[in-house]
Amino acid sequence: MSEARQPIPLLRTPLHKFHVERGARLVPFAGYEMPVQYPTGILTEHLHTRAAAGLFDVSHMGQIAARPVSGQLEDAARALERLVPIDVIGLAHGRQRYALLTNEAGGVLDDVMVANRGDHLLLVVNAACKAADLAHLRQHLGKACKIDPLPDRALIALQGPLAQAALAGLAPGVAAMHFMEVRPVSILGADCEISRSGYTGEDGFEISVAADRAEPLARALCEDSSVMPIGLGARDTLRLEAGLCLYGSDLDSTTTPVMAALEWTIPKVRRAGGSRAGGFLGAEVVLRQLSEGAPRRRVGLQVEGRAPVRGGAKLYVDEISANTIGLVTSGGFAPTAQAPIAMGYVDNELVTAGQRIFAEVRGKRIALRICDLPFVAHRYKHN
Amino acid sequence: MLKFTEDHEWLRIEGDIATVGITYYAQDQLGDLVFVELPAPGATPEKGAAAAVVESVKAASDVYAPVSGEITEINQAIVDEPALVNRDPMGKGWFFKIKISDPSQLDPLLDEKAYQAMIA
Numbered sequence: 484m485s486e487a488r489q490p491i492p493l494l495r496t497p498l499h500k501f502h503v504e505r506g507a508r509l510v511p512f513a514g515y516e517m518p519v520q521y522p523t524g525i526l527t528e529h530l531h532t533r534a535a536a537g538l539f540d541v542s543h544m545g546q547i548a549a550r551p552v553s554g555q556l557e558d559a560a561r562a563l564e565r566l567v568p569i570d571v572i573g574l575a576h577g578r579q580r581y582a583l584l585t586n587e588a589g590g591v592l593d594d595v596m597v598a599n600r601g602d603h604l605l606l607v608v609n610a611a612c613k614a615a616d617l618a619h620l621r622q623h624l625g626k627a628c629k630i631d632p633l634p635d636r637a638l639i640a641l642q643g644p645l646a647q648a649a650l651a652g653l654a655p656g657v658a659a660m661h662f663m664e665v666r667p668v669s670i671l672g673a674d675c676e677i678s679r680s681g682y683t684g685e686d687g688f689e690i691s692v693a694a695d696r697a698e699p700l701a702r703a704l705c706e707d708s709s710v711m712p713i714g715l716g717a718r719d720t721l722r723l724e725a726g727l728c729l730y731g732s733d734l735d736s737t738t739t740p741v742m743a744a745l746e747w748t749i750p751k752v753r754r755a756g757g758s759r760a761g762g763f764l765g766a767e768v769v770l771r772q773l774s775e776g777a778p779r780r781r782v783g784l785q786v787e788g789r790a791p792v793r794g795g796a797k798l799y800v801d802e803i804s805a806n807t808i809g810l811v812t813s814g815g816f817a818p819t820a821q822a823p824i825a826m827g828y829v830d831n832e833l834v835t836a837g838q839r840i841f842a843e844v845r846g847k848r849i850a851l852r853i854c855d856l857p858f859v860a861h862r863y864k865h866n
Numbered sequence: 867m868l869k870f871t872e873d874h875e876w877l878r879i880e881g882d883i884a885t886v887g888i889t890y891y892a893q894d895q896l897g898d899l900v901f902v903e904l905p906a907p908g909a910t911p912e913k914g915a916a917a918a919v920v921e922s923v924k925a926a927s928d929v930y931a932p933v934s935g936e937i938t939e940i941n942q943a944i945v946d947e948p949a950l951v952n953r954d955p956m957g958k959g960w961f962f963k964i965k966i967s968d969p970s971q972l973d974p975l976l977d978e979k980a981y982q983a984m985i986a
Contacts, residue, residue, distance in 0.1 A: 525923040526898040716897070716924055789901055791921050816900035816923055823901075845919065 496542035497637045497694040501701050505712055512715060513610035515543040520714040528717035529818040532683055533859075536643035537713035538704055541682075545613035546633040546691060549624060550603040559604050562627035566619070567597065568740065568749045568763045574599045579665050579678055581748055583740050584616065589765030589772070590736040591743065592619060594728060598665040598678060604628075605665075605676070607638070607689070609730045623764075637697035642687030642721075644862065645709040650677075650688055653703060657688065662863040671696070671703060682718065684725025684861045723824065724817050726783060726856030732794055733781060733812045733826055739765070741772035742828065744781045744856075749773070779809065779828045783856040784842075786823035790849055791816050793825070796842040800833060803848075808833045811842055817858060824858050825851065869972060870981035871932045876956060877975065879966075886932060887960040888920070888951065891985045897922040899948040904940040904962055911937070911964075913971050918961050920951065929961060933971040939963040 493516040502509060507518035518540065520528060531537060551559035560571040567582040574580055579598035583591045593612040598605040608616045613632070620630045641650055651658045654668045657677060665678040673696035681687040692700055704710050719729070728734045734743055751757050755770050763769075786792050791814060798809035814825030825842070834840060834853060841848040867879045874892035877884040893899070901921035911917045911931035918929040940962045944950050951959035966972070976984065 519924070520897060524898045526900075529923075720923060790903065791901055791926070793926065816921070818923070 494543075496540055497697040498540040498542060498639075498701055501698050502540065502712070507712075507714060510715075513543055515610065517543060518712070518714040520716045521712055523711065525714070525716035525720065526818050528711065528713040529720050531711045532643045532685065532713055532717060532721055533819050534644070535709040535711070536641060536645040536649050536687075536707070537683070537717070538701060538710050539640040539642065539713050539718055540637075540701070541640050541689070542637040542694075542697065543610040544638055545606075545608040545610065545616065546636050546638065547606045547608060547617060547620065548600075548603045548631045548633060549606065549620065549628040550631065551628055552626070556599070556602060556604070559624075559628045560599075562624045563597065563604060564753075564759065565763055566623055567595075568753045568766070568769060569597070570750045570752050570759075571597060571604070572759070573750075573752070576601050577665055579605075579663050579680065583734075583743075583745060583748060584619065585740070585763055585765040585769065586736055587764050588736075589739040589768030591730075591734045591738055591740065592616070592736060594730050594734055594745075596678070596680065600665065600676070611731060633691075635694050636691050637694050639690045639692065639697060639701055639704075640681050640687060641690065641704060641710070642681045642683040642685045642713075643709075644686060646685070646687040647864070649704060649707040649710050650690075652707060660688075660864075662686075662865050671699060673700065675700075679864060682725075682727055683721040684727070684857060684859055685721075686862050686864045720815060720818055723813050723815060723826065724819055724857065724859040725861060726826070726858060728781075728826075729813055738781075738828070739769055739772055739777060741769060741777040742779055742781065746773055776831060778831055780831050781812070781826060781828055782834075782836075783854040783858060784811065784814070784825040784827055784840075784851040785854045785858075786814075786825060786842075787850040787852070789823065790844060791823040792842045792844055792849055792851060796825075796827075796844055798827060798829060799841045799843065799848065802841055808840065820858050826856070829853065868978055869975035870978065871930070871975060872984065873930055873932075874985075875929065875932050877932055877972075879972065882966050882969070883938065883963050884933060884935075884966055885960050885963050886929075888929060888955055889981070889985075890955050893952050893955045893959070896920060896927060897924060899951050902944045902948045902951065902961075904942075904945060905937045907937050907940055909937045910935065910967075913968075920948070931964065932975070933964065933966050933968070935964040935967045937962050938965050
């Protein structure tokens with residue numbers, strides 16, 4: 484008798500029951516059973532988020548606290564600056580920044596959010612990178628920081644032009660928050676940590692809440708008629724239109740911040756001539772590429788015609804040549820732009836902005852034009 | 867005569883011509899369609915070969931020729947408006963008509979009852 488091979492059981496988020504009740508189609512994602520879409524479908528969910536408000540369960544993402552052993556937050560900030568080329572020391576209490584964890588070669592290990600929570604730093608990391616990030620942080624920050632994963636906290640994103648109105652119904656104070664601000668807020672008696680940020684290009688919030696309080700919070704938010712639950716399918720099309728990278732597709736350990744066109748995340752103080760220039764893993768490579776450029780570069784790609792060009796499609800300079808000049812890393816049909824769009828890496832020497840190049844899809848060459856990102860303008864609340 | 871394949875296509879057979887489309891179940895599994903590519907009229911796909919491509923927001927999928935034959939007509943309406951396949955998969959959302967070259971290939975196809983039992 485042969486033994487049936489048991490698949491690795493998928494983890495569930497605290498909102499699993501909520502998803503099932505709403506008829507979500509659940510798929511495996513980064514070891515979790517996650518909703519890819521609800522019965523409304525990806526197109527409707529996408530357009531609803533741009534027009535009103537979408538609620539996303541992103542509890543699969545890792546939340547990690549870095550607490551200074553000395554009790555001085557600056558010591559934790561100084562230590563973390565060895566791993567990310569951003570200004571952590573200058574990050575004010577109640578603010579967060581987007582940061583890239585680099586390796587010795589300047590490659591990206593993960594893209595994360597770093598928040599100053601007063602007595603500790605809070606990192607939000609990608610689900611698939613959680614374990615590796617934790618080990619990396621402990622290895623490099625272990626002397627200066629106590630690294631605590633927060634597995635008992637859920638994370639709910641509320642995104643879209645009506646997100647503020649919906650959330651302010653439960654927590655009026657959030658209306659005064661600005662983009663990338665983080666603050667503790669009590670909602671329905673639960674202690675939440677709210678940031679005004681997201682992954683859609685829209686205004687919105689990410690709400691960290693104790694796992695056992697997540698479901699009542701999600702239900703209360705969905706009582707607002709402008710709020711609809713949104714799955715990972717629309718989360719992907721929304722972030723692609725916003726030109727935001729998906730780790731594992733658009734970023735990996737072989738892409739540097741300069742290749743990824745994310746050098747805007749590196750402030751002057753960490754660049755050549757800055758008072759804390761370099762001093763992070765892979766700094767030599769990254770600082771050199773900041774001045775000399777990188778061999779390849781992430782670009783936006785506007786597809787001609789209607790056929791979607793997806794991740795993995797090879798790029799060519801014309802319709803016949805056999806030599807590839809790059810690779811599409813994300814692509815698909817953009818519901819707001821109403822056209823196929825893509826992002827990919829191209830050889831810096833061979834192409835220029837606005838150039839018409841070709842992707843191979845099912846043996847055919849499809850024309851696309853190198854364009855600026857994002858495809859759909861961001862609508863963050865800066866003021 | 868209405869027949870089905872295990873790949874979730876339907877065939878409406880009139881004489882030696884079969885009109886082919888995808889089932890309600892198939893369009894529901896695929897989700898919102900955003901792109902359809904159909905074979906050229908006159909093409910002669912073999913049974914089981916990829917004859918058309920449908921793309922949802924998420925992914926691309928092949929639609930196979932359920933029988934060998936010659937494509938006699940295609941439904942340009944679904945190329946112009948892929949959502950028609952989601953709205954009316956068994957009617958206005960048909961894909962192509964194929965002139966059946968070997969009628970014995972119809973024998974293993976499922977009738978509606980057997981197909982419904984398969985997806986139940």
